[in-house]
Amino acid sequence: MSLHNVRLEVMQLLEKKIDTFVDQFLIPIETIWQPTDFLPNSQDENFFEEVRELREIAKDLPYDFWVTLVGDTITEEALPTYESWLMDVEGVDQIEANGWSKWVRNWTSEENRHGDLLNKYLYLSGRVNMREIEITTQHLIADGFDIGTGRDPYKNFVYTSFQELATYVSHNRVAQLAKKYGDNKLSKICKMIAGDEMRHHMAYSEFVNQIFKVDPSEMMLAFQYMMKQKIVMPAQFLRESGEKISSAFESFSDSAQRIGVYTASDYVDIMQKLIDKWEIDKINGLTSEAEKARDYLMKLPARMAKISERLVIPAESQIFKWVEPAKL
Numbered sequence: 001m002s003l004h005n006v007r008l009e010v011m012q013l014l015e016k017k018i019d020t021f022v023d024q025f026l027i028p029i030e031t032i033w034q035p036t037d038f039l040p041n042s043q044d045e046n047f048f049e050e051v052r053e054l055r056e057i058a059k060d061l062p063y064d065f066w067v068t069l070v071g072d073t074i075t076e077e078a079l080p081t082y083e084s085w086l087m088d089v090e091g092v093d094q095i096e097a098n099g100w101s102k103w104v105r106n107w108t109s110e111e112n113r114h115g116d117l118l119n120k121y122l123y124l125s126g127r128v129n130m131r132e133i134e135i136t137t138q139h140l141i142a143d144g145f146d147i148g149t150g151r152d153p154y155k156n157f158v159y160t161s162f163q164e165l166a167t168y169v170s171h172n173r174v175a176q177l178a179k180k181y182g183d184n185k186l187s188k189i190c191k192m193i194a195g196d197e198m199r200h201h202m203a204y205s206e207f208v209n210q211i212f213k214v215d216p217s218e219m220m221l222a223f224q225y226m227m228k229q230k231i232v233m234p235a236q237f238l239r240e241s242g243e244k245i246s247s248a249f250e251s252f253s254d255s256a257q258r259i260g261v262y263t264a265s266d267y268v269d270i271m272q273k274l275i276d277k278w279e280i281d282k283i284n285g286l287t288s289e290a291e292k293a294r295d296y297l298m299k300l301p302a303r304m305a306k307i308s309e310r311l312v313i314p315a316e317s318q319i320f321k322w323v324e325p326a327k328l
Contacts, residue, residue: 003218004090010215011091011100011153014207018099025203026106035117038189040124051124057183058125065177066323067255070133072170073122075235076193077115078140082234083108086160090151107200114193121189132321135241136248143237143245148229154215154222157207158274162231164201165270166262168194173261205277216283217290223280224293227271227300240321251318258317264308272301 040050061069083104086092092100122128149155175190211219238249256262275281280297 006215006218007153008091010211013214014210015091015099017210018103021203021206022103022106025199025206026110027199029109032110033113033192035113035120038117038185038192039120054121054124054185055126057185058127060181061127061178061183061186062181062259063317063323064255064259065174065181066127067252067317067320068170068259068261069118069174070122070128070320070322071235071238071252071256072174073115073118074133074137074140074238075167075233076111076118077137078145078234079108079111079115080141081144082111085145085147086156088151089153089156091153107203110196110200114196117189117193121186128323129321132241136239136322139239139241140235140237143239145232145234145237147232147234148226152222154208154211154219155226157204157211158223158226159231160204161201161208161274162226162270163234164197164204165273166231166233166266168197168201169266169270170256170262171197177259177261205274209278212278212283216285217287220280220283220286220290220293220297223274223278224296227297231267248320251320254313255317257313258315264311265305268301268304268308271304275301 040047040054044050086104086107087094087101089100092098092104094101094104122133123130147156147159149159171190171194175187175194178184178190179187208219208223233249233253235252236249237245238252239245239247253262257264275297280294283294286294
């Protein structure tokens with residue numbers, strides 16, 4: 001059988017467990033939290049007082065924090081790109097509405113709440129230029145992205161396993177910083193979002209784990225491929241109004257590294273966590289090519305750690321149109 005046909009066969013095999021995956025890793029719509037649970041209620045007579053309190057507390061948050069929070073929000077709001085990409089993966093059929101399309105839609109419905117909640121918080125805070133943020137979000141969706149996976153489900157599930165854990169780290173660190181600066185409301189918001197991201201990471205990493213059981217050599221080669229080319233962030237094409245594609249991403253990444261929200265060492269740590277989670281060193285029945293791929297993967301975190309130690313992050317923040325220092 002061709003690689004294409006084998007992958008389709010494996011996806012069809014896993015599809016039989018979709019309902020189990022949905023029940024295990026996603027939460028029913030009627031019981032999961034919603035954005036308004038964590039924000040001032042506009043129907044409440046105390047609404048304006050609560051908004052004033054939110055805005056007062058937000059004044060104490062530093063510049064790089066705001067840049068990172070805005071970048072995280074824009075990344076979450078580019079959800080249409082991520083759903084359309086996953087809907088085109090081999091084995092996902094939105095025409096016949098198979099089990100995999102059910103998964104993607106239900107996953108999307110949970111993820112959609114994140115951008116909605118963060119956007120509303122930013123709007124109420126009064127500390128950012130919402131129009132500039134909206135322009136960047138529209139650019140990011142219009143520009144799309146290329147995560148290097150093609151339509152290959154194996155590569156896509158490696159990417160989502162990695163990316164969901166990276167997003168958990170980012171939101172969880174923002175939650176810790178917000179608490180440190182006295183914004184308990186924002187801390188709780190980011191902690192709830194982080195919890196969703198961890199569940200989603202557990203789901204996608206379980207998909208990979210299941211594939212390793214039935215097609216270990218090809219899954220190993222797909223894992224190696226993604227680690228060799230490196231995991232690009234969903235917001236890799238980030239740009240502000242009037243700028244070129246990707247012009248803002250590096251500076252946003254620098255801000256996140258300066259305040260310790262997401263760093264090069266976190267990237268290496270996530271790589272090691274995936275190697276450990278999938279017990280790469282214990283997988284049997286590999287082809288000689290896949291054995292070499294395994295050897296490469298086992299040594300990679302140590303190599304990457306040495307490289308990450310040499311990275312130099314600029315001490316000064318770039319001034320973004322999203323966040324104007326004079327308004328802080």
